[in-house]
Amino acid sequence: MDKVIDFEHKMAAHCETGTLTALLNYNGLNITEPLVFGIANGIFFGYLDSSNFPFPTIIVRSRPGQVRENISKRLNVKLNKWRFKDPDKGESKLDELISKGIPTAAQVDFFYMTYMPDWQRVHINVHFINIIGKKDDKYIISDSYYPRKSELNSDMMRKARWAGGFMAPKGFMYYPDEIPENIDFKKPVIKGIKRACRNMISLPVPFVGVKGIYKFADKIKEWPSLVRDTDHLSHEIMKINILLEDQGTGGAGFRFMYATFLQQAAEILNNNNLLDLSKRMMENGDKWREISYFAAKIGKNRDLGNDRIEELSLLIKKRADEEKDFFKELRKAV
């Protein structure tokens, strides 16, 4: 089967919002990535320490899949979705959709995306790509993280879609089937903002939202006792930069993208308070980026004594203080 769909490839900040935005755009809905992110209350924070990760880690966005589900619910977009136990069935269903000319989003383990630079390839089961064709047993892919359309042979695609493990993709794939015409974004935007505020300041869980940022500031002081050696500590500290900047966040742990959403939301709702808050979020993002720079610098210089870690912890705590106040203000503004 050879078929390549005429699909405009565009890079995006984040894989989940990027694939969904591209599919919505392809199907005629004019919507931006920040608007998808904001309506779906993608902004979040969590400090996670579990055996599913080799080291304690942070997350800066909502649970994978929630963006898709929230957009479907709030914009009334009907998605056709599948999961498959049997790879043969999952593969032939994907091929069938492609042969019908339907670009389809699939969940994969990022590690097997062999077109990406090797230093970026890590096992993350919640990467999303759009599959837009198949030629000579190779899938044609539109990956938000890659500058051009790319290819992956079908063996590798099978490994990636049925990788197993934590948050296993299980061959998950979807495409938007029905999109309402003339969507009024006002209500969904308000809902997205309110839910984001709830997730950041009101959830009674000690490691998520602003409480998660405080926990991160506190727990990072224990990191030196958890590592193999200085190289390992340097790597983990520098990974903070990767998680905040380079792992599909649009910079500053999604804070820059959220500021962009708030600017667009201000226009949709005709609400100047949101414009001020969007500027404030951009400044908050700048401070998160300072944390990234600082982490990279001390990591590279192996300048990882207690005083430096303490300094890093303090910078993180200040973000928790700011975001606690910010999301309270944001809740009042809508």
Next chain:
Amino acid sequence: MKEKDLYVDFEPQQAVYYVEKDDSSYGPIVSGSQLSHDYLDDFYLKKKNLEKQLRDQVVSRQISPVFYYMTLQEMGIGDLASRVGISKRRLKKHFKPEYFEKLSLKILKKYATIFDVPMISLLQLIIVKQEDREKVEIEYMNTKNDCFIITKIGIKNNG
């Protein structure tokens, strides 16, 4: 952050970042990764040091190749155990050479698929001499027999 403060020229790793444009509107730009632009050498240096440490531990029979690849690929124990379809306790046994030596080909194949290496790479490490690295290319060719691959070693045309 303003566009000019964020933009980095680094073609090998590009991504979309949201910035403040000249007209004060916020929007996306494509930029190189600042971290990789500045510190990629350091990343590889640490990776090389870690590989050497782990290799020494495999050679001296302190750890198994399963632990070697898991650590190099930064996988969590819970995640890897779930991918293989075994308990964490059993996985931990596979970290020890004495248990690794008893593993079936079926299990080895699972590990090889997960780590995306040929099954033989769980039993041997091929290292090309430093001075020949630019010249030599190695190609693993799968066959219809899952337990048998053909390894082609050649000199690159420009070598």
